[in-house]
Amino acid sequence: MQLIADRLNRVSPSQTIVISTKARAMKAEGRDVISLSAGEPDFQTPVHIRAAAIAAIEGGQTKYTDVAGTPELRRAIAERFRLDSGLDYSPEEIIVSTGGKQVIYNAMTATLNAGDEVVIPSPCWVSYPDIVSLADGTPVVVPCQAENGFRLTAEQLEAAITPRTRWFMLNSPCNPTGAAYSEEHLRPLCDVLLRHPDVWIFTDDIYDKLVYDGFRPATIVQVEPRLRDRTVTMNGVSKAYAMTGWRIGFAGAPAVLTKAMNKLQGQSTSNTCSIAQAAALEAVTGPQDFIGEMVEVYQARRDLVVSMLNQVPGLSCACPEGAFYVFPSMEGCLGRTSAGGTLISSDEDFVTALLEEQGVAAVHGSAFMFPGHFRVSYATDTESLREACARIRRFCSSLT
Template identity: 45%
Template sequence: MAMKLAERVVQLKPSASIVARQRVLELQAAGETIIDLTIGEPDLDTPAHIVEAAFAAVNAGDTHYTVPPGTPALRKAIIAKLQRDNGLDYAMNEVIVGVGAKQLIYEAFAASLDTGDEVIVPAPYWVSYPDIATIHDGTPVIVDCPEVDGFKLTAKALEAAITPNTKWLVLNSPNNPSGAVYSREELEALAQVLRQAPHVWLMTDEIYEHLTYDGVTAISLVEAAPDLKDRTLIVNGVSKAYAMTGWRIGYAAGPSDIIAAMVKLVGQSTSCASSVSQAAAAAALSGDQACVAEATEIFRQRRDRMFEILDGTPGLAVRKPDGAFYFYPSVAGLIGKTTPQGKVLQSDLDVSLYLLEAAHVAVLDGGAYGMSPYLRMSFGGAMADIEVGCHAIRKACEELV
C-alpha cells in the first residue's frame, strides 16, 4: 500500500528550471543535439585560487562538521564583504551560512510564516519564491511588474499589495529572469512605502549582485534605506559571481533574532554546510576579486552577441538586460502564428516547445516565472552555443506563418 503523502508535497510544483534541465539531458542522452539556453549557472570553471583553498582545507584535515551558522572564518569573510562592497556592518550573530542561498530562503520562511501570512512576490520572479512560501503555509501575493515599468515593482504597486497580513516582501535585484536592476531612486521610493508598514519584513535576494553591465550598479535596499536594516534579511552567495554553483554555499545577514531561528532549523536539517566548501567560499570572498570582473566581461560579450543575433527576429521583442545572465523577450508577436506542421502557437509554452522541436534549442516559458508571453534565455553558457542557438531560433521564427 502506497504511503499517503503530505498535502504540502502533493501541491508543490517541481522547479521549472530543474525540470527543463532534466528534459535537455534526457534528449541529449537519446542522441539529440540540443542547445541548452535554460542554464541557470555560469559555464565557467571555479577560479584556481578558490579551488586551491579547498585542497588546502582537505590537506589540513578541515573535513569535519562545523557549527550550524558557519565557520568563523567564512562568517568573518562575509562581514568584511558586506562592509567592503555594500558599506553595511553586521556582527557574527547576524550572519548565517547555508547549503546554497535557496536553503536560507527556505529556512527564513520556515522560521517566520504562519497560516495566513502573505508574501509579496513581484512578477516576473524566480520560480521558487511562491512555492517555498506556500510549503510553509504562507500565501504568495503576486504583483505584476510589466515591461513598461522595466519589470520592476513600483511604490504604487507595493502600497496596493500590502495588507495587515503581509509578512514579507521579496525583492530580487538583479532579477532572474528579467535582468532588471533597481536604481537607488527606485529603492528609496519602495523604502518610503515600507516605512508606512512597519509590520512588513524585506528579503533581498542579491545573488546576481556583481553581474551588471554598461555602468549599472546593483544597490542593496539597505544601502539606500539604512533605517530598514532591522527588518531586512539579505540573501546572497558565491554561486553566480564566482562560478561555484556546485559548491553549494549561500549566506544571509539580518537581525539576530531571525538568524538565531534559522540557525536552529539548520541544526535540525543539514547540520551545517560542507567544511571544504566553506573554506573555498571564504577564499572567494576575501581573495582577489579580479575573477569577478573577468567573468562579468565574458557575460557582457555573450549578452551583446545574443542581442545582435536576436534583435529584429520576427515576433520577438528583445531588450538588453542590465544584470544577471538572462534575456526575457516578449513573444506576443508569435502567439497565433502557425508552425510548418500546422500547429497554432497559443502560449509562450507552445513557443518554447516549438523551438525545442524545430530549432533543437531549449528555453523556458515565461509562465514559469509568473509573466506571459515571454521566454527566458540564458547567456550563461558558451559563446558557440549562444551563436548556434540564437541563429536557430531566428530561423524557426522566420518559418512561422
C-alpha cells in the first residue's frame, strides 16, 4: 500500500531552506561559509517587543486564544492597516496565522478546486506555486523581464487570465527581485482586474516597509477600493520588525473568506502562539522609528552589493526598490568552466560551484521560476557582504 499521498509529488522542498541547511552543515564542518541565502533580517527583535513577550509570560498569557488571534491584536492590526495604507478592515476581517506562509496556504486551500488557476508573476517566492499545487490548483507563472523592472504589465495579466482563473497573486516588494509597485504601476493592473469580476486577488505586502530612495509602495485595495471585496491583503511582523522566528503573519480580507480560513486553521494549527501574539501586538502598536533606522542600513548595503556585483565579469545586477535582495543575471557565465572543474550549464550549477569553491551561499534563479539569475540577500553585516562579493568576483573571474 502506498504511504505517501500523491499531492506531495506535486511539490518540492523549499530551495531556500535546502541551500541554507547545506550552508549550515558546511559551517559545522569547519568550512568558511558566508550565507547570503536566507530571507531573514540580521537585526535583533527590538527590546520593547521582547519585553512585551516576557511580560506576557509573567502575566500568565499562556492559554489558548481565539483561532483567528486575540481580539486586541486583530483590532491593532486593523488600525495598522488604516495608518499605513488607509485600508478599512474590521477585526472580524482580520486573521492571524503562523507566519505569512500559513495565510497563503489557508486562502488557497479554502478556495481552490482541482483545475482552478492562479496567476503568479515570476520571479516569485519559491513557495507560491507549490502551495497552489498542494491546494489542487494550477499555478500559471508569467515571466516578468528585467527590462520592465521585473514587474508584470497589464497586457501580460490580461493574456494570462482564462475562464479557470481563480486568483491573481502579487508580491510587492518582491522576493527575490526587490521590485516594487507604486500606484502608477498598479493602476493598469487594477483596470484589468475590474474587467474580470470572478478573479480574486492575493497581495503579499510583507516587505512594504522596506523600501528605498523615497519610493512609495502601494497596495491593490489602496489604489482601487472597488476590488476590496475580493482581495486578501497580507502582511506580518517577520521582516520589518525582525521577528522571523516568532511566526506571526496576518491578513485583512472579506469576512466570508476570513471565516473560511478560520475554519481551516481551527482544524490544523488552531491559534498562533499566545506569547508571539503579545509581542506582535507591541510591534504594531509601539514605536515604529527603528524601522527607518533599519532601512537606512539596508539601503547602504544594497548600494554596496549592486555596485560590487556590477563590476563582476559575466554578471548584471539591477538596483531594487525594496526588500533586502538583489537578483543578478549570471547568463554571461553560462557555458564556462569553474576553477574547480564545474561546467556552468545552469544557474543551479553556478550557485552550487560558488558554494563549494568560494564558500558563498546564494539561491539559483530557477528556484524562483526565473532561470539565468541568482538571489543574494543583503540582510547580513557589511563586512561579510563585502567579502562575499569579492569571492563572487574571484569565482567569476576564474571561469574559462
